[in-house]
Amino acid sequence: MEYKVMVGLEMHCEISETKSKVFSSAANCYSEIPNTNVRPYDMAFPGVLPVVNKEAVKMALMASMILGCKQPEYMYFERKNYYYPDMPKNFQITQETKPAPVGIYGKLDYECNGEVKTVRINNIHLEEDAASSDHYATTSTIDYNRAGVPLLELVTEPDFRSADEAVAFLETMRSIYQYAGISEADSKKGQIRCDVNVSIMDASLDESDMKNWGTKVEIKNVNSFGGVRDAINYEITRQMELKENGTYDEMEQQTRRWDEDSASTIYMRSKVDAIDYKYFVEPNIPKFKLSKEWLEEIRKSIPELAPQRKAKYINEYGITEYDATIIVKEKAVSDYYEETIKCGVSPKSASNWITTTVLGYLNKHELEISDVCLTPERLSKLIKLVEDGKISSKQGKEVLYKVIEDDKEPEKIVDELGMKQIGDDNLIRDIVVKVLDEHPDLIEAHRKGKPVFDFFVGQVMKATRGQANPSLTANIIREEIEKR
Amino acid sequence: MEYMTKTLKEIHKDLKDGKVTSAELIKESLKRSHEVQESCNAFVTILDDAKEGKVTDNILSGIPYGIKDNYSTKGILSTGSSNTLKDYVPFFTATSIENLDKAGAVPVNKTVMDEFGMGGTGTTGHTGIVTNPWDHTRMCAGSSAGSAAAVAAGVYPYATGSDTGDSIRKPAAYCGIVGYKPTYGMISRYGLFPFASSLDHCGVLSRCVEDAAIVVDNMKGIDKNDMTSWDSSKINLEKALTGDVKGKKLCYVKEICDIKNYPHASKELKEHLENFMKTVEKCKELGMTVDEVSIDQTLLNALPSVYVVISCAEATSNMSNLTGIIFGPRAEGDNYIDMMKNYRTKGFSPLIKRRFVIGSYVLQAQNKDRYFYNAQRVRRLLVDAWKDLYKKYDAVIMPVGSGPAKHLDGSLDILDENTAVLEEHLQVGNFGGFPSITIPNGFIDNLPVGVNITGNCYEDEKVLNIAYALESAMPYKNQIAKEVK
Numbered sequence: 001m002e003y004k005v006m007v008g009l010e011m012h013c014e015i016s017e018t019k020s021k022v023f024s025s026a027a028n029c030y031s032e033i034p035n036t037n038v039r040p041y042d043m044a045f046p047g048v049l050p051v052v053n054k055e056a057v058k059m060a061l062m063a064s065m066i067l068g069c070k071q072p073e074y075m076y077f078e079r080k081n082y083y084y085p086d087m088p089k090n091f092q093i094t095q096e097t098k099p100a101p102v103g104i105y106g107k108l109d110y111e112c113n114g115e116v117k118t119v120r121i122n123n124i125h126l127e128e129d130a131a132s133s134d135h136y137a138t139t140s141t142i143d144y145n146r147a148g149v150p151l152l153e154l155v156t157e158p159d160f161r162s163a164d165e166a167v168a169f170l171e172t173m174r175s176i177y178q179y180a181g182i183s184e185a186d187s188k189k190g191q192i193r194c195d196v197n198v199s200i201m202d203a204s205l206d207e208s209d210m211k212n213w214g215t216k217v218e219i220k221n222v223n224s225f226g227g228v229r230d231a232i233n234y235e236i237t238r239q240m241e242l243k244e245n246g247t248y249d250e251m252e253q254q255t256r257r258w259d260e261d262s263a264s265t266i267y268m269r270s271k272v273d274a275i276d277y278k279y280f281v282e283p284n285i286p287k288f289k290l291s292k293e294w295l296e297e298i299r300k301s302i303p304e305l306a307p308q309r310k311a312k313y314i315n316e317y318g319i320t321e322y323d324a325t326i327i328v329k330e331k332a333v334s335d336y337y338e339e340t341i342k343c344g345v346s347p348k349s350a351s352n353w354i355t356t357t358v359l360g361y362l363n364k365h366e367l368e369i370s371d372v373c374l375t376p377e378r379l380s381k382l383i384k385l386v387e388d389g390k391i392s393s394k395q396g397k398e399v400l401y402k403v404i405e406d407d408k409e410p411e412k413i414v415d416e417l418g419m420k421q422i423g424d425d426n427l428i429r430d431i432v433v434k435v436l437d438e439h440p441d442l443i444e445a446h447r448k449g450k451p452v453f454d455f456f457v458g459q460v461m462k463a464t465r466g467q468a469n470p471s472l473t474a475n476i477i478r479e480e481i482e483k484r
Numbered sequence: 485m486e487y488m489t490k491t492l493k494e495i496h497k498d499l500k501d502g503k504v505t506s507a508e509l510i511k512e513s514l515k516r517s518h519e520v521q522e523s524c525n526a527f528v529t530i531l532d533d534a535k536e537g538k539v540t541d542n543i544l545s546g547i548p549y550g551i552k553d554n555y556s557t558k559g560i561l562s563t564g565s566s567n568t569l570k571d572y573v574p575f576f577t578a579t580s581i582e583n584l585d586k587a588g589a590v591p592v593n594k595t596v597m598d599e600f601g602m603g604g605t606g607t608t609g610h611t612g613i614v615t616n617p618w619d620h621t622r623m624c625a626g627s628s629a630g631s632a633a634a635v636a637a638g639v640y641p642y643a644t645g646s647d648t649g650d651s652i653r654k655p656a657a658y659c660g661i662v663g664y665k666p667t668y669g670m671i672s673r674y675g676l677f678p679f680a681s682s683l684d685h686c687g688v689l690s691r692c693v694e695d696a697a698i699v700v701d702n703m704k705g706i707d708k709n710d711m712t713s714w715d716s717s718k719i720n721l722e723k724a725l726t727g728d729v730k731g732k733k734l735c736y737v738k739e740i741c742d743i744k745n746y747p748h749a750s751k752e753l754k755e756h757l758e759n760f761m762k763t764v765e766k767c768k769e770l771g772m773t774v775d776e777v778s779i780d781q782t783l784l785n786a787l788p789s790v791y792v793v794i795s796c797a798e799a800t801s802n803m804s805n806l807t808g809i810i811f812g813p814r815a816e817g818d819n820y821i822d823m824m825k826n827y828r829t830k831g832f833s834p835l836i837k838r839r840f841v842i843g844s845y846v847l848q849a850q851n852k853d854r855y856f857y858n859a860q861r862v863r864r865l866l867v868d869a870w871k872d873l874y875k876k877y878d879a880v881i882m883p884v885g886s887g888p889a890k891h892l893d894g895s896l897d898i899l900d901e902n903t904a905v906l907e908e909h910l911q912v913g914n915f916g917g918f919p920s921i922t923i924p925n926g927f928i929d930n931l932p933v934g935v936n937i938t939g940n941c942y943e944d945e946k947v948l949n950i951a952y953a954l955e956s957a958m959p960y961k962n963q964i965a966k967e968v969k
Binding site for chain 1: 555556562564569572574575576578673674675676677678680681682708709710711712797798800801804805806807809810811820821824844847848849852856
């Protein structure tokens with residue numbers, strides 16, 4: 001039997017780029033020290049009130065616009081009531097009921113394995129994050145630093161047909177959040193968390209009729225893109241097995257959780273036991289009208305996103321699509337690239353150095369570009385040293401690694417290693433003459449068209465410990481052979 | 485010489501003239517506090533170590549006052565009259581109290597209330613029943629019971645209150661004093677323990693309209709911590725009290741005020757409504773017109789239910805923070821759920837639990853439209869009906885309750901159906917956020933009764949000026965409770 005897979009995502013992404021939390025004046029910054037970014041509001045002391053962070057609303061509206069969603073005429077919030085220690089108020093301020101969300105009914109094109117796909121966005125809304133907790137054998141600890149951090153929840157329609165598509169979409173969204181200056185979108189910091197809906201249906205049936213859809217299984221709290229891929233694939237296999245052994249129809253609509261250790265989904269609760277969150281409009285935040293002017297201002301302030309930068313790199317900078325794709329994948333790399341160009345390096349050289357040497361080094365050592373002390377200024381100086389023929393490109397690589405390891409200026413390292421490329425015509429000529437004198441037989445061979453030219457170059461390099469300028473050397477060898 | 489029975493301006497003048505010191509005022513107020521604690525059980529905390537305040541040009545400076553116990557006060561026990569917060573000492577002060585601090589006012593006690601403001605009898609606080617200083621067998625009404633008793637008994641010229649249904653304006657009537665809740669958002673609610681956020685108002689209980697105006701002038705102001713607060717800097721309530729009300733148009737609602745609606749009316753109710761009509765005549769003598777208007781009885785009858793549904797729904801959510809884990813006396817339990825359950829089961833009174841059950845019920849997915857959303861729709865209809873009146877009239881004048889203070893015996897927050905709307909109509913002031921003030925307008929069996937004036941939002945100056953003119957035309961200004969029993 002052939003099956004069609006239907007996957008929908010709920011992607012939670014923290015807005016990391018506001019100064020303070022979404023309804024609290026506490027700082028919105030990642031801190032290793034627990035419970036340091038906390039104000040009375042976050043601990044729900046009696047009498048505290050929420051105050052909406054305008055900057056967070058602005059960023060949420062920007063995300064709504066990028067996703068092609070419709071923005072509400074009036075902004076308001078709702079309470080989602082539930083008891084859990086990660087939320088001392090025991091309700092979360094969110095935007096559940098349409099038309100409350102900052103964005104409804106949009107769509108986004110994304111690329112998956114070279115193909116352009118479209119996903120429909122049901123809504124995107126702004127809410128407050130809960131505290132983070134760690135569970136041990138007999139105790140749990142709670143860190144309220146995260147409680148109240150602005151959180152964007154994005155809900156897609158079940159438009160993904162594979163785990164690859166879902167992950168490609170998530171990568172596109174991460175890029176959008178980073179490029180728009182909304183979030184670092186770093187899942188290592190817990191800034192991205194997903195709930196995944198998976199169902200399967202017989203491939204022969206018409207998917208436009210909801211009656212043909214399979215039973216929806218929601219998988220909660222998948223915290224990495226790899227996890228999303230694994231959870232979807234696991235769930236597809238599990239549901240197919242149920243189909244094959246004839247027990248699929250007994251499966252009820254349910255919520256499961258992804259267990260990283262066992263790489264499997266585990267049953268949590270049936271839809272029948274779904275929590276009634278008793279939503280109602282948050283009375284402490286007056287409805288406010290979103291003015292056309294403000295929305296327009298936000299729309300105009302949307303920064304250049306990855307696709308636009310990529311097009312610029314290809315069309316204006318003349319680099320290959322392959323390299324452009326690599327550069328725009330991470331905003332930090334793309335920013336680095338543009339900074340390097342601003343330091344006077346040609347876009348092509350910058351691209352060559354960054355996509356091969358720099359990223360090669362980072363990938364090998366599992367580092368981010370922000371982790372290393374090779375600033376765009378240092379890289380540009382290094383490239384200049386090579387392009388001016390002061391050092392060879394092979395030496396350039398060596399210097400680059402040294403800059404990263406020793407945190408020093410490229411010129412200094414070149415000095416320290418005595419690495420100056422020999423560009424002195426007479427010095428090289430003396431050595432060439434000597435090499436040719438020692439090998440008259442090979443000059444003959446060369447004249448007969450034998451491939452021995454590189455041998456001469458190699459000998460000169462050996463004699464100069466690699467410091468001779470290779471192209472200059474080649475020219476002099478040709479001249480000297482001509483003379484004989 | 486007694487000072488605590490005088491008006492703010494009188495006391496201020498003597499302070500400025502050096503005839504009395506702030507320290508002497510505080511001493512007198514504390515002495516009266518202990519006496520009234522003995523007779524009325526009006527206080528959760530008496531601040532015996534209260535320090536004298538510096539006397540400045542601000543009328544409130546150096547003068548004692550009381551704070552309802554649901555205002556957060558830094559370093560001072562703030563219980564909301566609930567066992568769930570019986571040991572809670574906040575580390576921040578409500579904005580409105582900070583504003584009074586800046587004015588130089590000196591708090592001398594925290595007053596008893598119905599638990600978290602959820603009651604209208606003054607009998608449900610964790611420290612026991614508050615009795616009416618006029619007659620200790622009667623209630624003060626609530627929830628600002630302790631504040632009303634203390635102001636009426638001459639402990640100080642004013643105390644803060646809060647009002648979600650009529651919690652300032654009803655106790656004021658029962659105790660023969662003035663109770664004023666300004667337009668929603670004029671006074672910041674930051675630091676006020678919430679009951680029902682869309683209905684909660686801060687306000688004041690005093691013995692004359694002018695004092696109420698002076699106090700609210702100092703409490704009010706836009707607050708960055710309360711998004712529902714608004715800039716009222718152009719409003720000066722005290723200056724608005726000119727007493728000139730000629731040509732002002734008032735109205736009262738026939739379905740609420742006409743004696744013919746109450747075929748089985750008690751003697752007290754009859755006298756109360758007759759007395760109200762005498763007050764209406766006084767208004768006319770002052771040059772105002774007073775019309776009788778009609779509002780759909782069915783709509784009016786829905787009023788108490790609308791209040792119950794909305795206030796209980798918001799309350800059950802607002803008070804979810806009371807778990808005993810972060811603050812409050814933590815309960816034992818094998819896990820956090822049992823700890824919360826034990827704390828809440830033990831801590832809340834049965835009345836509050838009943839309201840939580842109602843609030844939860846009306847918000848449940850299968851009930852929400854029928855109860856909660858319908859209540860919100862009817863709330864809108866009621867507010868619109870009053871707003872319609874304000875198109876033609878400056879204010880609505882109505883009697884408060886169905887007579888003088890009720891007996892403590894046998895009156896446990898249960899409404900007499902026949903007079904339900906008469907008892908509850910002040911809630912419209914909370915539905916619409918209208919400025920609303922109660923002033924004393926006479927006596928029945930030697931017990932005070934009150935009349936209420938409610939106007940349109942942001943027209944506090946007008947409402948207070950009408951109340952001020954009417955107060956001046958009647959002999960009940962600045963009265964101190966005289967024990968009749």
